[in-house]
Amino acid sequence: MGMTITEKILADHAEKAFVEPGEIIDSRVDIVLANDITAPLSLEEFEKVEARDVFDKERVVFVLDHFTPNKDIISAENCKKIREFSKRYGIKHFYEGGQCGIEHALLPEQGIVVPGDVVIGADSHTCTYGALGAFATGMGSTDITYAMVTGRIWFKVPESIKFFCYGKWQKWVTGKDLILHIIGMIGVDGALYSAMEFDGEAILDLSMDSRMTIANMAIEAGAKNGIFRVDEKTIAYEKDRAKRPYKIHESDKDAKYKEIFEIDIGKLGLKVACPSLPSNVKDVEELNSIEIDQVVIGSCTNGRLEDLEIAANILKGKKVAPWVRCIIIPATPEIYKQSLKSGYLEAFIEAGCIISAPTCGPCLGGHMGILAKGEKAVATTNRNFIGRMGHPESEVYLAGPAVAAATAIKGSIAHPSHVL
Amino acid sequence: MILKGKIWKFGHNIDTDIIIPARYLAHTDPNILGQHCMEPLSPDFNKKVKPGDIIVAGFNFGCGSSREHAPIAISALGIPVVIARSFARIFYRNAFNKGLALIEADIYDLTQEGDLVEVDIFSGIIKIKDKTVKAKPIPPFMVELINSGGLMNYLKKKLEEKR
Numbered sequence: 240m241g242m243t244i245t246e247k248i249l250a251d252h253a254e255k256a257f258v259e260p261g262e263i264i265d266s267r268v269d270i271v272l273a274n275d276i277t278a279p280l281s282l283e284e285f286e287k288v289e290a291r292d293v294f295d296k297e298r299v300v301f302v303l304d305h306f307t308p309n310k311d312i313i314s315a316e317n318c319k320k321i322r323e324f325s326k327r328y329g330i331k332h333f334y335e336g337g338q339c340g341i342e343h344a345l346l347p348e349q350g351i352v353v354p355g356d357v358v359i360g361a362d363s364h365t366c367t368y369g370a371l372g373a374f375a376t377g378m379g380s381t382d383i384t385y386a387m388v389t390g391r392i393w394f395k396v397p398e399s400i401k402f403f404c405y406g407k408w409q410k411w412v413t414g415k416d417l418i419l420h421i422i423g424m425i426g427v428d429g430a431l432y433s434a435m436e437f438d439g440e441a442i443l444d445l446s447m448d449s450r451m452t453i454a455n456m457a458i459e460a461g462a463k464n465g466i467f468r469v470d471e472k473t474i475a476y477e478k479d480r481a482k483r484p485y486k487i488h489e490s491d492k493d494a495k496y497k498e499i500f501e502i503d504i505g506k507l508g509l510k511v512a513c514p515s516l517p518s519n520v521k522d523v524e525e526l527n528s529i530e531i532d533q534v535v536i537g538s539c540t541n542g543r544l545e546d547l548e549i550a551a552n553i554l555k556g557k558k559v560a561p562w563v564r565c566i567i568i569p570a571t572p573e574i575y576k577q578s579l580k581s582g583y584l585e586a587f588i589e590a591g592c593i594i595s596a597p598t599c600g601p602c603l604g605g606h607m608g609i610l611a612k613g614e615k616a617v618a619t620t621n622r623n624f625i626g627r628m629g630h631p632e633s634e635v636y637l638a639g640p641a642v643a644a645a646t647a648i649k650g651s652i653a654h655p656s657h658v659l
Numbered sequence: 660m661i662l663k664g665k666i667w668k669f670g671h672n673i674d675t676d677i678i679i680p681a682r683y684l685a686h687t688d689p690n691i692l693g694q695h696c697m698e699p700l701s702p703d704f705n706k707k708v709k710p711g712d713i714i715v716a717g718f719n720f721g722c723g724s725s726r727e728h729a730p731i732a733i734s735a736l737g738i739p740v741v742i743a744r745s746f747a748r749i750f751y752r753n754a755f756n757k758g759l760a761l762i763e764a765d766i767y768d769l770t771q772e773g774d775l776v777e778v779d780i781f782s783g784i785i786k787i788k789d790k791t792v793k794a795k796p797i798p799p800f801m802v803e804l805i806n807s808g809g810l811m812n813y814l815k816k817k818l819e820e821k822r
Contacts, residue, residue, distance in 0.1 A: 263800050276681075276684040276685065276726070277725065277726065277727070279687050280687055280727050280728070280731075283687060284811055287811060287815075288811055288814050288815040288818060289815070289818070290814075290818060305684075306684075306685055310685075311685065313685040313686065314685045317685055360725075361725055361727075362724075362725055363723065363724045363725040363749055365725075377724075377725040377749050378725060378749060378752060378753075379725050379726070379727035379749060379752060379753035379756060379757075380727045381727060381753065381756040381757065381809075381810055381811060382752055382753075382756060382810065384811070384814070385810055385811075385814050388814060388818070389814070389817070393800070395798075395800075427672055427719060427722055428672070428718055428719040428722065428745060428747070431719065431745065431747070431748065432748050458749075461719060461722060461747055461748070463748060516672060603676075603681035603724070604676075604680065604681050604682055605681055605682065605684075622674075622676070622723060624674045624676040624677065624723060625674075625676070625677060625699050625700070626676060626677075626680055626699040627676050627681075631698075631699040631700075
């Protein structure tokens, strides 16, 4: 019997010829990741078990991206702890300050994660790297400590669900609209414990940025991982980035799937997930009278160059509506620089946007854009749970960069054609 | 192991931003995290709940982020077990790693807040008033982890053997 790409990567890392869903395996990991809010717990465990070293100084990665630039004293103390640990153990990939970007944009961009990898991170959006044809999943700090010390972790091999997408993309519609559509269709636990595999001509038409947006939100359907085929675009993306040689795996024709969905992309329009679940998805046309207070364009979901390009093309020569705050967050220093060179930042400033340092900040209600009671935001982020961006009675609508930019101009949820 | 306690009911898709809002995540002290457990839905939960009480919920409990602060906050209040129809997968691993037992059973519609429930963690037998429900058993691999004192004790033993 054939295997899916997820099963093949796991079999390879468990030193086995064959694995099947449900099986518990002991797997090698290529990269272990933690950030400034999850690493402190990992390092406490590291001390408790009296570990003497990490398994590989080049494969343990710390990115201080959540409550940075340090939002308060306790956040600063946490970062200090991780910095001191990194110095002491000679951690090669330690990112803060001017090198820091949002982890799930930074690691692929810097070629630290590559196709065929098994990556675990103490952050639920670690599943983003599935866009590269890697197996990547989020775990808690304790599991991360185990992997930091041993270079291995246990997995239950997930069943796979295939999303086969065909047809041509309509104007403005991106990967964000597709993943919101899918979550709306199957629900926030529709892929619980499963691998979501995205394939088909319409998927191969997508840029790497858009594929990362889709894989990023697999967790929002409860999935263990999201994964894509490696094609010429992936190989071109890795050409000057990959820090290690990589292996390409491909699903067998007779691989077994729990379910196969076929999606006609030609029928897909712009989508918005309404409060307070990512599965509460509507067409943007249904929501044209909802006034908003804040727009956030950024995050590990939609803070990449393509997203900023879409937003800049809409905001250029326009003004952010009165009484609306529009926060733009380039996800990495490299994206920041490219946005500057391409004139996007100027367009944003002229339009009256705020441009933030790369940070996860507002997405999780940490800092740099918290909502007051009763306020509404449209965000290109990934979660709209109760109180996610601030006060428990504030509300978040999730959308792609085109709807977010149009909304900033109109002051209420809008389709780009309403403002152009 | 048999646990007996008073039920606190929560609904479906209780996410980690409800269990412990992100603004408290710079803390690692269980007592501070416990004070804010379930705050967005029930601001005084930490004052109302007593050690030994049990949470009962619907589908997909613990969905959202990978924050281990979530099971830590629940345990800090002395809650030994959560019984839900289903659990999100990262939360599931985290809870067992942190010594919080999770039981997958459909007792949501059979119970009311304040009811007493008795649950045998390993056999999965749940008693509510005059009814008995059999839960989905904890996977053998997880039982093994619990018996060896959790993942970190397992790791500690492994490291000691190597030295």
